[in-house]
Amino acid sequence: MAARAIVYENNGDPASVLYAVTLPARAEPLSGRSINVKVLLSPINPSDVHVVHGSYAVQPNPQKLNINGEEKTLYLPGNEGLGEITEVGPDVKNLKKGDWVVFSKGQSGTWSSAQVLEEEDVIKVDQGSGISAVNASTLTVNPVTAYKMLSTFVDLKPGDWIAQNAANSAAGQAVIQLARGRGIHTINLIRRKDDFAETERFLKGLGADVVLTYDDIPDEERVRELVGGKEVRLLLDCVGGQATKDTVRLASKGAHLVVYGAMAQEDIQIPPFLLVFKDIRVRGFWRTGWFNSSTLEERSQFLDELVQLMVSSKFKESVHEIVKIEGTLSDEEATLKVREIFGRVNKGTGGTKIILEVETRQSL
Amino acid sequence: MAARAIVYENNGDPASVLYAVTLPARAEPLSGRSINVKVLLSPINPSDVHVVHGSYAVQPNPQKLNINGEEKTLYLPGNEGLGEITEVGPDVKNLKKGDWVVFSKGQSGTWSSAQVLEEEDVIKVDQGSGISAVNASTLTVNPVTAYKMLSTFVDLKPGDWIAQNAANSAAGQAVIQLARGRGIHTINLIRRKDDFAETERFLKGLGADVVLTYDDIPDEERVRELVGGKEVRLLLDCVGGQATKDTVRLASKGAHLVVYGAMAQEDIQIPPFLLVFKDIRVRGFWRTGWFNSSTLEERSQFLDELVQLMVSSKFKESVHEIVKIEGTLSDEEATLKVREIFGRVNKGTGGTKIILEVETRQSL
Numbered sequence: 001m002a003a004r005a006i007v008y009e010n011n012g013d014p015a016s017v018l019y020a021v022t023l024p025a026r027a028e029p030l031s032g033r034s035i036n037v038k039v040l041l042s043p044i045n046p047s048d049v050h051v052v053h054g055s056y057a058v059q060p061n062p063q064k065l066n067i068n069g070e071e072k073t074l075y076l077p078g079n080e081g082l083g084e085i086t087e088v089g090p091d092v093k094n095l096k097k098g099d100w101v102v103f104s105k106g107q108s109g110t111w112s113s114a115q116v117l118e119e120e121d122v123i124k125v126d127q128g129s130g131i132s133a134v135n136a137s138t139l140t141v142n143p144v145t146a147y148k149m150l151s152t153f154v155d156l157k158p159g160d161w162i163a164q165n166a167a168n169s170a171a172g173q174a175v176i177q178l179a180r181g182r183g184i185h186t187i188n189l190i191r192r193k194d195d196f197a198e199t200e201r202f203l204k205g206l207g208a209d210v211v212l213t214y215d216d217i218p219d220e221e222r223v224r225e226l227v228g229g230k231e232v233r234l235l236l237d238c239v240g241g242q243a244t245k246d247t248v249r250l251a252s253k254g255a256h257l258v259v260y261g262a263m264a265q266e267d268i269q270i271p272p273f274l275l276v277f278k279d280i281r282v283r284g285f286w287r288t289g290w291f292n293s294s295t296l297e298e299r300s301q302f303l304d305e306l307v308q309l310m311v312s313s314k315f316k317e318s319v320h321e322i323v324k325i326e327g328t329l330s331d332e333e334a335t336l337k338v339r340e341i342f343g344r345v346n347k348g349t350g351g352t353k354i355i356l357e358v359e360t361r362q363s364l
Numbered sequence: 365m366a367a368r369a370i371v372y373e374n375n376g377d378p379a380s381v382l383y384a385v386t387l388p389a390r391a392e393p394l395s396g397r398s399i400n401v402k403v404l405l406s407p408i409n410p411s412d413v414h415v416v417h418g419s420y421a422v423q424p425n426p427q428k429l430n431i432n433g434e435e436k437t438l439y440l441p442g443n444e445g446l447g448e449i450t451e452v453g454p455d456v457k458n459l460k461k462g463d464w465v466v467f468s469k470g471q472s473g474t475w476s477s478a479q480v481l482e483e484e485d486v487i488k489v490d491q492g493s494g495i496s497a498v499n500a501s502t503l504t505v506n507p508v509t510a511y512k513m514l515s516t517f518v519d520l521k522p523g524d525w526i527a528q529n530a531a532n533s534a535a536g537q538a539v540i541q542l543a544r545g546r547g548i549h550t551i552n553l554i555r556r557k558d559d560f561a562e563t564e565r566f567l568k569g570l571g572a573d574v575v576l577t578y579d580d581i582p583d584e585e586r587v588r589e590l591v592g593g594k595e596v597r598l599l600l601d602c603v604g605g606q607a608t609k610d611t612v613r614l615a616s617k618g619a620h621l622v623v624y625g626a627m628a629q630e631d632i633q634i635p636p637f638l639l640v641f642k643d644i645r646v647r648g649f650w651r652t653g654w655f656n657s658s659t660l661e662e663r664s665q666f667l668d669e670l671v672q673l674m675v676s677s678k679f680k681e682s683v684h685e686i687v688k689i690e691g692t693l694s695d696e697e698a699t700l701k702v703r704e705i706f707g708r709v710n711k712g713t714g715g716t717k718i719i720l721e722v723e724t725r726q727s728l
């Protein structure tokens with residue numbers, strides 16, 4: 001039994017540069033605080049595509065691997081996923097065989113069947129909480145981003161209102177659900193499309209209070225009516241450009257605008273008078289930056305709290321499709337299947353998240 | 365002896381709508397905490413022109429005045445100035461005849477020869493500090509803005525660096541001088557012009573460390589060399605548009621960008637990655653808002669500290685011209701003179717601040 005990994009040697013379009021390799025079986029038993037993790041599920045996130053293209057701020061560490069007797073320097077992509085502990089070294093304290101874990105370090109190379117890591121590279125997820133495998137495998141990017149933004153900049157209380165753009169994104173959907181779980185109301189901006197009614201129904205099903213297109217943002221007085229005289233003190237922006245300017249129109253005096261993405265690939269635009277006279281405060285949020293600067297204990301506590309909230313508020317799984325890379329496939333067959341998947345990802349999957357299940361290579 | 369005031373009835377171009385009136389002499393002695401203030405000097409600031417045009421966020425309170433036996437609703441413009449106490453009511457505690465004061469409330473109508481106010485409408489300026497009349501008369505707008513921005517957002521220590529755009533503006537000059545007075549270094553951005561060398565010499569004479577055009581902003585590495593490996597944690601922006609984007613290139617990680625003006629009359633532009641990956645924090649500053657929300661005691665303490673710093677650091681007077689509206693002029697003659705001045709202001713006075721000296725109307 002040997003591990004399979006999806007790798008690349010050079011940056012480029014994932015549909016062209018990714019390939020599958022089989023890694024030699026490990027001979028020695030685990031030592032010290034090492035752990036062996038079977039990767040159960042690993043999603044494909046938009047940022048992963050940027051990583052493979054080489055256009056993201058971070059890259060996986062290069063690894064020297066022996067592939068069919070040849071030493072190669074390869075990159076193992078995949079940032080998020082759910083693992084199960086299959087073996088622990090003699091000095092491992094807080095993990096045991098069968099535990100579920102998520103990956104604490106970014107770019108762990110989760111598009112693989114198994115990994116040998118150290119105890120501090122993972123964070124335990126309480127399987128007893130009742131969280132589903134899909135929700136656990138997609139925990140550390142979007143729900144963490146959403147929940148951290150909801151709890152960092154403004155002290156929100158039940159009954160408070162927030163607003164966000166690109167509300168139909170995976171992060172936006174997590175914001176809606178986690179806000180609802182805390183009793184916080186949301187105004188959600190989406191683009192005008194023929195299927196507005198359907199998207200509105202979907203987002204309201206997740207707990208959205210108000211869904212609007214950018215073209216239908218009402219004036220200040222009507223906004224105040226919408227929120228029942230409350231304030232909108234937090235605005236989340238992952239678009240940039242004109243959308244920032246539209247979104248900030250919903251802000252109350254002294255509100256925080258938090259930028260966490262740049263879908264429009266344009267500079268944010270804000271009228272200076274909103275900063276000067278309305279005291280709007282603009283900040284950025286970067287999940288990876290927070291993860292890297294926080295202690296393992298802080299992250300672990302945060303994830304426990306988040307998992308509890310997700311379970312208690314019946315957090316719905318993302319619309320998703322699990323694609324299995326079967327252990328019976330040869331590396332060549334697996335490579336074809338992987339590239340086919342990324343061909344679909346490149347064209348857009350219409351909001352359906354693809355989650356990989358890379359099986360251990362069988363009968364080599 | 366009667367007071368003279370410059371007034372307007374309707375918003376418009378100051379060179380067309382302003383006129384001079386003579387107000388009837390006051391009959392009764394002062395009561396309670398009333399004070400009589402002779403206005404010694406009152407500058408014309410750019411925002412005053414916007415006020416008269418009606419395009420500013422605030423307006424003076426309308427006043428019902430008896431002009432030549434006719435009751436009229438008039439506005440008295442003029443926001444800044446230096447006054448001298450000429451008489452105090454029986455309950456006035458902290459002011460006496462001869463004291464210098466500045467105006468605590470915005471839009472006090474300082475383009476006049478005298479005013480009856482309440483004790484809390486003014487703040488005493490310590491004449492014994494040695495501050496000049498011109499510096500005292502131009503204290504509450506630009507030096508207050510500059511000093512408040514230098515002391516609010518970032519805890520700056522001697523040897524630290526800041527950056528600002530429109531460095532040659534009156535506020536920019538105040539920033540340079542007050543920063544220097546506190547041992548803080550400045551990078552100053554100005555527009556490319558033929559007279560760059562002259563402007564650079566002038567700003568360096570005020571204490572500027574580095575003067576650059578927007579076209580010559582160096583790359584990150586060279587910026588680090590410029591500031592000797594220190595950080596640039598505060599950036600002041602009163603331009604907006606592309607200039608914001610240029611200015612923020614000088615920022616270190618976690619720096620505050622403070623917007624306090626909008627000379628370009630364009631939205632600020634900021635690349636989202638600077639917010640997300642570099643944690644740049646954007647705030648606005650509005651002097652009037654701070655003045656109105658602070659207590660008289662806070663403002664008074666702040667001004668004392670500022671005056672001390674100005675005197676100890678040999679703060680240079682703005683390049684200025686004092687224009688006297690003589691008490692011997694008739695209202696018609698005074699009106700002509702005032703409109704002529706604003707004709708010059710409209711054309712631009714090349715960085716020379718016009719300071720009015722409105723004399724009491726004589727021999728009516």
